[in-house]
Amino acid sequence: MxxxxxxxxxxxxxxxxxSFWLLLFFVIPLILVWVYSFGERGPQGQTYLALSFExxxxxxxxxxxGIMLKSIWIGAISTAVCLVVGFPVAMGIAFAPSRWKNxxxxxxxxxxxxxxLIRTYAWIAVLRTRGFLNFGLEWxxxxxxxxxxxAGFPAALGEFVPLELLYNQYAVVIGLVYVHxxxxxxxxxxxxxxxxxxxxxxxxxxxAGQWRTFFSVLVPLVMPGIVSGALLVFILSMGxxxxxxxxxxxxxxxxxxxxxxxxxxxxxxxxxxxxSFMIMYPVFIFFVINAxxxxxxxxxxxxx
Amino acid sequence: MTExxxxxxxxxxxxxxxxxxxxxxxxxxxxxxxxxxxxGPSGCGKTTLLRMLAGFETTSEGEIEIDGQPMLGVPPNRxxxxxxxxxxxxxxxxxxxxxxxxxxxxxxxxxxxxxERVKEALTLVxxxxxxxxxxxxxxxxxxxxxxxxRALVKKPKVLLLDEPLSALDAKLREAMRLExxxxxxxxxxxxxIVTHDQDEALSMADRAAVMDHGVVRQVAAPxxxxxxxxxxxxxxxxxxxxxxxxxxxxxxxxxxxxxxxGLERFxxxxxxxxSGEIGxxxxxxxxxxxxxxxxxxxxxxxxxxxxxxxxxxxxxILLDTDTGVRFTTTIQNETRRSDSSILIGDDLWISWSxxxxxxxxx
Numbered sequence: 001m002x003x004x005x006x007x008x009x010x011x012x013x014x015x016x017x018x019s020f021w022l023l024l025f026f027v028i029p030l031i032l033v034w035v036y037s038f039g040e041r042g043p044q045g046q047t048y049l050a051l052s053f054e055x056x057x058x059x060x061x062x063x064x065x066g067i068m069l070k071s072i073w074i075g076a077i078s079t080a081v082c083l084v085v086g087f088p089v090a091m092g093i094a095f096a097p098s099r100w101k102n103x104x105x106x107x108x109x110x111x112x113x114x115x116x117l118i119r120t121y122a123w124i125a126v127l128r129t130r131g132f133l134n135f136g137l138e139w140x141x142x143x144x145x146x147x148x149x150x151a152g153f154p155a156a157l158g159e160f161v162p163l164e165l166l167y168n169q170y171a172v173v174i175g176l177v178y179v180h181x182x183x184x185x186x187x188x189x190x191x192x193x194x195x196x197x198x199x200x201x202x203x204x205x206x207x208a209g210q211w212r213t214f215f216s217v218l219v220p221l222v223m224p225g226i227v228s229g230a231l232l233v234f235i236l237s238m239g240x241x242x243x244x245x246x247x248x249x250x251x252x253x254x255x256x257x258x259x260x261x262x263x264x265x266x267x268x269x270x271x272x273x274x275x276s277f278m279i280m281y282p283v284f285i286f287f288v289i290n291a292x293x294x295x296x297x298x299x300x301x302x303x304x
Numbered sequence: 305m306t307e308x309x310x311x312x313x314x315x316x317x318x319x320x321x322x323x324x325x326x327x328x329x330x331x332x333x334x335x336x337x338x339x340x341x342x343x344g345p346s347g348c349g350k351t352t353l354l355r356m357l358a359g360f361e362t363t364s365e366g367e368i369e370i371d372g373q374p375m376l377g378v379p380p381n382r383x384x385x386x387x388x389x390x391x392x393x394x395x396x397x398x399x400x401x402x403x404x405x406x407x408x409x410x411x412x413x414x415x416x417x418x419x420e421r422v423k424e425a426l427t428l429v430x431x432x433x434x435x436x437x438x439x440x441x442x443x444x445x446x447x448x449x450x451x452x453x454r455a456l457v458k459k460p461k462v463l464l465l466d467e468p469l470s471a472l473d474a475k476l477r478e479a480m481r482l483e484x485x486x487x488x489x490x491x492x493x494x495x496x497i498v499t500h501d502q503d504e505a506l507s508m509a510d511r512a513a514v515m516d517h518g519v520v521r522q523v524a525a526p527x528x529x530x531x532x533x534x535x536x537x538x539x540x541x542x543x544x545x546x547x548x549x550x551x552x553x554x555x556x557x558x559x560x561x562x563x564x565x566g567l568e569r570f571x572x573x574x575x576x577x578x579s580g581e582i583g584x585x586x587x588x589x590x591x592x593x594x595x596x597x598x599x600x601x602x603x604x605x606x607x608x609x610x611x612x613x614x615x616x617x618x619x620x621i622l623l624d625t626d627t628g629v630r631f632t633t634t635i636q637n638e639t640r641r642s643d644s645s646i647l648i649g650d651d652l653w654i655s656w657s658x659x660x661x662x663x664x665x666x
Contacts, residue, residue, distance in 0.1 A: 201360055202395070203410075204359075204360075205359075205380050206386065206458065208407075
């Protein structure tokens, strides 16, 4: 049978619909947004095409730049927490007996079957002052107090004061980690699953302990999975606007909320576009550098 | 000092995976400085046994001692053995030097000593100039040498090799056999190799254990395994073998009288008991083809050639005897002939000497 990749006609047929889709609904809108970002807002919120850098100048004003930096910061924290929480889970699934793998993976993706909005609202019910978490803590507090009373120290812990868990940065991070955890676990699991176990055995065989094997062999070998999972979580977290909107406080405005506001309530599409591209430019630069490094590496390998 | 204590002592070791018994009550002693092979078809438990020596599998029952130390509960990183993996498992993110140095680094060997010992190990496997390369810049054979150097640099009491040659092409495999034997002689470390390839085991090992369904069938030197197999399984597994069903007609004074369909009663030297149905075996190269009935004193059966397979240096002839047994025999192609003198359909006699007859009571 002929290799379909070598047959240009077949290649075009298979690739055509996807390319067309991407072109029509991704590339063209992206170009439109880019063009808008140099435009001007009309008095009624219309968008006039122009060649103005006004929007970009506004975007780097301290208040907007601050929100951008905070989004990156919160995105980074969420990614780090996802890694710490997700790595053991991915490892647990990858090293589980094979008949357990699929059920465990199903549990990881199960939350996707419920609407994101509902799941995020559910966190409000958990975290708010009179929410499930505080109820649980109150119960523990009460029992502890009762125990202390038994031991002869009545009211040693004092009155229970509910924790302020909602409407702050922590709630945002908790929400972002919760929503994006599967995006880290799945690529990481896929990489761990493919990893040849004999690398780990070889490390143990050569005298390394479990921790040494983890950091010197396992982590470097699954780095591609870590990077793709972390990148996915970081990008999704940074641009998320639903979670900060529902769980965040007044100081939890993230870049996604800002853009949504400019496109929505403020009816300032050019400024919203400029804000969007302020995030896109670093991503573009990252990809260009990445491609250059990859090309350099292949060339160097070919020379050896 | 009479007999040196074995470097590895395996006592009644059993390994079960769920309801499957992979290794069944195996006892083996492996001597200091020996090149020992675990030989058997796939699924016979040889790799499981090797992995129990390395510490990657626990024993369900029985004991393993290495260098006089019981290994129960000792993790792989605390055992005085090192392993060369079937896939080599050379760390792809490290240079050749770092790969070989890894086992020394993790045990806290000093920097200058590491440099010295790694250089020594790489020289041993002829890779002294490859230290800065990454594994993906090496051929399969070179990667295997890295795996060897990485294990040997640790100066283990025993080197375990899991099908080390299976991933190499035929030419390289043959060269590596010799090299492994030389290497073993020069470092003086006990080698335990797992292989399903009987040629490999016969040509390299000082002794081999033939395994089947988790059980050790025979432990012996290669020549003994080949010429004196103790069971049908070993006879059939090692080399090519013609097997005939026979009946014991009598046993007296070390001579066993045997009845086989199509042959007159004959006697072969045999010690030990034998009775009832037994197996009779003859190696193909110990049989001879002839057009006429063979001379008296030789055992001969008449048959028809059913296949001729040409292998260059020799040809394998399949002969179906009139009694319904299929024989394989080999003839050396000593001269260049455009056509074979033996053709399919020829009526020929196959014969062998009673002394070359093997009696297999198991």
